[in-house]
Amino acid sequence: xxxxxxxxxxxxxxxxxxxxxxxxxxxxxxxxxxxxxxxxxxxxxxxxxxxxxxxxxxxxxxxxxxxxxxxxxxxxxxxxxxxxxxxxxxxxxxxxxxxxxxxxxxxxxxxxxxxxxxxxxxxxxxxxxxxxxxxxxxxxxxxxxxxxxxxxxxxxxxxxxxxxxx
Amino acid sequence: xxxxxxxxxxxxxxxxxxxxxxxxxxxxxxxxxxxxxxxxxxxxxxxxxxxxxxxxxxxxxxxxxxxxxxxxxxxxxxxxxxxxxxxxxxxxxxxxxxxxxxxxxxxxxxxxxxxxxxxxxxxxxxxxxxxxxxxxxxxxxxxxxxxxxxxxxxxxxxxxxxxxxxxxxxxxxxxxxxxxxxxxxxxxxxxxxxxxxxxxxxxxxxxxxxxxxxxxxxxxxxxxxxxxxxxxxxxxxxxxxxxxxxxxxxxxxxxxxxxxxxxxxxxxxxxxxxxxxxxxxxxxxxxxxxxxxxxxxxxxxxxxxxxxxxxxxxxxxxxxxxxxxxxxxxxxxxxxxxxxxxxxxxxxxxxxxxxxxxxxxxxxxxxxxxxxxxxxxxxxxxxxxxxxxxxxxxxxxxxxxxxxxxxxxxxxxxxxxxxxxxxxxxxxxxxxxxxxx
Numbered sequence: 001x002x003x004x005x006x007x008x009x010x011x012x013x014x015x016x017x018x019x020x021x022x023x024x025x026x027x028x029x030x031x032x033x034x035x036x037x038x039x040x041x042x043x044x045x046x047x048x049x050x051x052x053x054x055x056x057x058x059x060x061x062x063x064x065x066x067x068x069x070x071x072x073x074x075x076x077x078x079x080x081x082x083x084x085x086x087x088x089x090x091x092x093x094x095x096x097x098x099x100x101x102x103x104x105x106x107x108x109x110x111x112x113x114x115x116x117x118x119x120x121x122x123x124x125x126x127x128x129x130x131x132x133x134x135x136x137x138x139x140x141x142x143x144x145x146x147x148x149x150x151x152x153x154x155x156x157x158x159x160x161x162x163x164x165x166x
Numbered sequence: 167x168x169x170x171x172x173x174x175x176x177x178x179x180x181x182x183x184x185x186x187x188x189x190x191x192x193x194x195x196x197x198x199x200x201x202x203x204x205x206x207x208x209x210x211x212x213x214x215x216x217x218x219x220x221x222x223x224x225x226x227x228x229x230x231x232x233x234x235x236x237x238x239x240x241x242x243x244x245x246x247x248x249x250x251x252x253x254x255x256x257x258x259x260x261x262x263x264x265x266x267x268x269x270x271x272x273x274x275x276x277x278x279x280x281x282x283x284x285x286x287x288x289x290x291x292x293x294x295x296x297x298x299x300x301x302x303x304x305x306x307x308x309x310x311x312x313x314x315x316x317x318x319x320x321x322x323x324x325x326x327x328x329x330x331x332x333x334x335x336x337x338x339x340x341x342x343x344x345x346x347x348x349x350x351x352x353x354x355x356x357x358x359x360x361x362x363x364x365x366x367x368x369x370x371x372x373x374x375x376x377x378x379x380x381x382x383x384x385x386x387x388x389x390x391x392x393x394x395x396x397x398x399x400x401x402x403x404x405x406x407x408x409x410x411x412x413x414x415x416x417x418x419x420x421x422x423x424x425x426x427x428x429x430x431x432x433x434x435x436x437x438x439x440x441x442x443x444x445x446x447x448x449x450x451x452x453x454x455x456x457x458x459x460x461x462x463x464x465x466x467x468x469x470x471x472x473x474x475x476x477x478x479x480x481x482x483x484x485x486x487x488x489x490x491x492x493x494x495x496x497x498x499x500x501x502x503x504x505x506x507x508x509x510x511x512x513x514x515x516x517x518x519x520x521x522x523x524x525x526x527x528x529x530x531x532x533x534x535x536x537x538x539x540x541x542x543x544x545x546x547x548x549x550x551x552x553x554x555x556x557x558x559x560x561x562x563x564x565x566x567x568x569x570x571x572x573x574x575x576x577x578x579x580x581x582x583x584x585x586x587x588x589x590x591x592x593x594x595x596x597x598x599x600x601x602x603x
Contacts, residue, residue: 069211
């Protein structure tokens with residue numbers, strides 16, 4: 001079971017997730033402190049460690065639109081959050097697959113802060129409201145990267161294969 | 167005579183490029199391919215790419231060597247000159263990497279060859295028709311203006327490209343065709359067109375798709391204007407914007423970018439399948455403004471005329487080229503920026519800055535009260551100079567107006583063309599450039 005810690009609307013940009021002025025910070029160990037830096041309440045909640053790993057942010061369409069900055073993924077992954085959204089912007093989705101940030105696409109999802117969610121491969125079930133929302137699976141090509149543990153191990157395997165062939 | 171077909175439809179521009187780059191006869195939207203990369207661009211986030219690249223080789227016993235240093239481009243533009251010791255140290259680390267691996271397409275902080283990556287790549291002839299370009303910047307879509315398939319990726323994906331020379335697991339995107347006909351009215355241009363289109367398509371309307379620009383207006387448009395269109399295609403979520411290769415592509419590459427080598431233009435098949443087609447009459451367009459805090463919140467300028475602005479910004483990878491600066495200078499020449507409004511101009515490259523100096527545009531702008539800054543991205547994304555004060559309003563020719571974008575979450579950013587920005591700088595309020603300031 002996972003608790004919803006925040007509900008956000010459509011088109012949440014990477015500038016909102018990780019403001020540009022912190023982009024000189026790149027290390028995944030350092031980016032989490034700036035997650036939602038301009039949303040004081042949410043940022044404070046994360047930094048006070050009131051949010052258990054696996055907690056969920058629920059959002060609308062086009063989550064992560066805008067910049068390709070990977071900090072927008074690493075800062076959320078650092079807090080071990082899951083994002084359930086009606087949809088994700090392409091680069092953010094790909095970055096999350098590459099880095100292992102857990103994203104769930106549920107085009108009809110509706111939930112309130114504090115709701116308890118149960119997530120399976122095919123549905124997000126809101127135990128608080130009793131409603132269930134279908135999940136759109138990742139395309140196979142992206143799932144392969146997730147299954148390898150992220151793009152770095154996936155590429156490492158490919159590098160070793162290529163070296164073996166030489 | 168009836169045309170005999172095999173029942174297989176033709177290919178779009180991007181399908182043709184991806185087929186060539188993947189060593190196939192044809193590829194179709196939805197298919198997964200691993201295209202060879204012709205150009206891999208990063209800016210200051212190369213610091214993160216370098217970390218991830220080393221990580222790929224961790225425990226392999228292999229030396230981390232980029233697959234082909236001649237295909238890597240690194241351009242310092244996001245925070246130049248460095249705004250902090252942290253940035254300066256990252257830049258130092260990147261310089262060391264560049265030297266160690268013999269990366270020659272490196273553009274440091276320099277007044278002769280520096281600038282914003284999305285201007286540096288085209289003006290140096292690094293982007294060729296039919297090529298596959300990846301960049302660790304979402305506005306890499308710009309390079310579709312030169313008939314390439316160009317898309318933004320994250321730093322970890324770039325590390326993978328540096329290792330393998332391929333983009334992995336690329337799903338061939340569907341293509342939306344935008345056909346633009348008619349002549350723009352005076353003081354209306356490519357920026358108004360793309361703002362209008364983003365408004366029509368919405369911020370996610372082209373997500374996972376390519377926008378292919380066609381029509382007589384596009385054929386008559388300069389590469390500078392095409393760069394503006396493709397640059398902002400990502401604001402509708404597009405993987406890339408692309409323009410079919412034509413005489414203007416050849417002219418720009420030979421005359422402006424100094425390309426000597428061979429290249430082949432890519433055009434779509436007449437029976438290519440598009441997901442949908444949008445028709446736009448350019449002659450019916452008024453100046454457009456994207457209102458806070460999403461780029462698809464687009465209105466004709468009439469709807470926001472009179473809104474007071476504290477900062478006007480002209481520049482960036484979207485509208486910092488010579489024609490943009492010329493348009494602003496023409497409106498400001500012999501006049502004054504309104505008191506209470508500050509105007510910042512940052513050319514897209516040092517080369518453009520020099521051309522603007524030679525033609526007297528910089529003097530026109532400065533005499534009018536504008537501050538002309540070195541080429542860079544800083545003010546656009548609020549990382550370096552030009553931050554807004556609490557509750558302040560900016561009118562800008564840049565590409566994004568998200569909350570917090572110009573360094574202050576209580577600020578507001580409106581987006582527009584250079585003409586609308588310059589006309590508004592004179593009055594201190596959002597103004598219609600057609601009405602004369």
